Amino acid sequence: MITVIGGGPVGLVAALYARRAGLPVQVLERRSKLPLDKACGEGLMPGGVGLLDELGVVIHPDGQAPFSGVRWIDGDVVADAPFPHGVGRGIRRTYLHEGLMAASADAGVDVRLGVEVTGWDGAVLTTSDGEVRPDHLLACDGLHSRLRDWTNLSAGPGPVARFGLRRHYRGVPWTDRVEVYWGDGAEAYVTPAGPERIGIAMLWSGEKARFDKLLTRFPRLRDRVVGLPQDSQDQGAGPLHQRVRGVVAGRCLLVGDASGYLDALTGEGMALGFQQARAAVAAIQAGNPFGYAAEHRRIVRQPVALMQLLLVAQRRPWLRRSIIRSLAAMPRVFSHVLQLNDGGDWLPSGRTPHKLD
Numbered sequence: 001m002i003t004v005i006g007g008g009p010v011g012l013v014a015a016l017y018a019r020r021a022g023l024p025v026q027v028l029e030r031r032s033k034l035p036l037d038k039a040c041g042e043g044l045m046p047g048g049v050g051l052l053d054e055l056g057v058v059i060h061p062d063g064q065a066p067f068s069g070v071r072w073i074d075g076d077v078v079a080d081a082p083f084p085h086g087v088g089r090g091i092r093r094t095y096l097h098e099g100l101m102a103a104s105a106d107a108g109v110d111v112r113l114g115v116e117v118t119g120w121d122g123a124v125l126t127t128s129d130g131e132v133r134p135d136h137l138l139a140c141d142g143l144h145s146r147l148r149d150w151t152n153l154s155a156g157p158g159p160v161a162r163f164g165l166r167r168h169y170r171g172v173p174w175t176d177r178v179e180v181y182w183g184d185g186a187e188a189y190v191t192p193a194g195p196e197r198i199g200i201a202m203l204w205s206g207e208k209a210r211f212d213k214l215l216t217r218f219p220r221l222r223d224r225v226v227g228l229p230q231d232s233q234d235q236g237a238g239p240l241h242q243r244v245r246g247v248v249a250g251r252c253l254l255v256g257d258a259s260g261y262l263d264a265l266t267g268e269g270m271a272l273g274f275q276q277a278r279a280a281v282a283a284i285q286a287g288n289p290f291g292y293a294a295e296h297r298r299i300v301r302q303p304v305a306l307m308q309l310l311l312v313a314q315r316r317p318w319l320r321r322s323i324i325r326s327l328a329a330m331p332r333v334f335s336h337v338l339q340l341n342d343g344g345d346w347l348p349s350g351r352t353p354h355k356l357d
């Protein structure tokens with residue numbers, strides 16, 4: 001039996017892959033109020049959309065909108081590029097959860113809501129509903145994973161504290177791109193998340209802040225949404241950078257945000273988590289759970305390298321502007337960068353720039 005801790009998107013995708021592999025699986029999720037929601041930019045990159053399709057996950061049309069590429073806006077400089085392959089989807093998290101729960105029910109996944117995991121000693125899980133002795137454990141318990149601590153795989157938060165905050169507005173999206181507005185020390189991400197829903201996520205470093213205050217840093221964007229009714233309560237997350245020493249400890253495999261997180265800057269957290277979920281199940285099925293560690297490194301190395309570069313550039317406005325100006329002049333290069341971020345190849349194999357540390 002595989003026990004998955006966390007019924008977020010990565011946990012449910014992991015459970016679906018386990019069922020496809022013919023493995024019995026249960027999911028323990030501490031929350032019970034459905035559908036689950038979370039602070040997220042909600043842009044699923046084309047690779048992640050492909051994996052949801054592969055698993056037969058159906059999302060209600062009211063809760064999603066396609067996007068065809070990415071636009072970076074820094075003052076008057078605009079770099080814009082389509083995805084070379086496929087489309088992304090802005091999917092409201094509540095609708096994503098509904099779609100994943102329906103697919104899980106069809107696949108025979110045993111999802112136990114309102115069950116909190118409170119301890120793990122390497123063999124026995126303590127939960128609010130008694131003890132469980134899993135053969136394998138997939139820790140999909142998110143950014144502030146407690147399994148990461150209990151397995152001693154945590155290397156603590158990163159040195160720079162960045163935070164995220166998101167809000168939705170009711171209105172017809174004005175763009176079929178994910179728009180990223182770059183400012184000094186903060187970015188705003190606009191994602192169409194339904195035929196009449198616009199999601200905006202803020203990322204910034206420094207002190208905790210309120211959405212309306214952050215929005216004043218982006219006057220062009222503020223003018224776009226002024227007067228539109230708010231469609232969700234603001235939700236935040238952080239600090240974002242969480243480091244790991246490894247992703248496998250005995251029979252426990254860390255997956256998704258639990259397996260280390262750098263930043264939401266390039267919006268591929270869910271797509272990476274889905275790939276990790278598939279790799280973790282494949283390693284268990286092959287009888288080699290430790291093989292997951294190498295696969296995990298392979299999955300994250302290029303997106304994380306790009307994210308590191310952008311985080312450095314974000315702290316140096318002249319560098320950031322010159323990168324965006326260059327990409328504006330070379331949209332095909334920008335398209336290529338988007339593809340690399342979504343699973344293409346650019347680093348020589350074997351070179352690992354970063355271990356999420």
Ligand SMILES: Cc1cc2nc3c(=O)[nH]c(=O)nc-3n(C[C@H](O)[C@H](O)[C@H](O)COP(=O)(O)OP(=O)(O)OC[C@H]3O[C@@H](n4cnc5c(N)ncnc54)[C@H](O)[C@@H]3O)c2cc1C
Nearest residue numbers: 006008009010030041042043117142164256257267269270
């Ligand atoms: C501001 C912001 C913007 C983002 N934008 C994007 C984007 O545009 N695109 C993208 O792909 N990603 C984005 N991300 C990242 C994305 O939200 C995460 O990568 C994704 O949610 C990871 O899913 P997960 O299932 O690993 O974790 P989560 O979604 O956090 O799910 C973890 C689940 O585990 C449960 N849980 C935790 N502890 C326990 C316990 N002890 N017992 C039982 N259950 C437990 C929680 O209740 C939760 O349901 C963004 C993140 C932020 C903060």
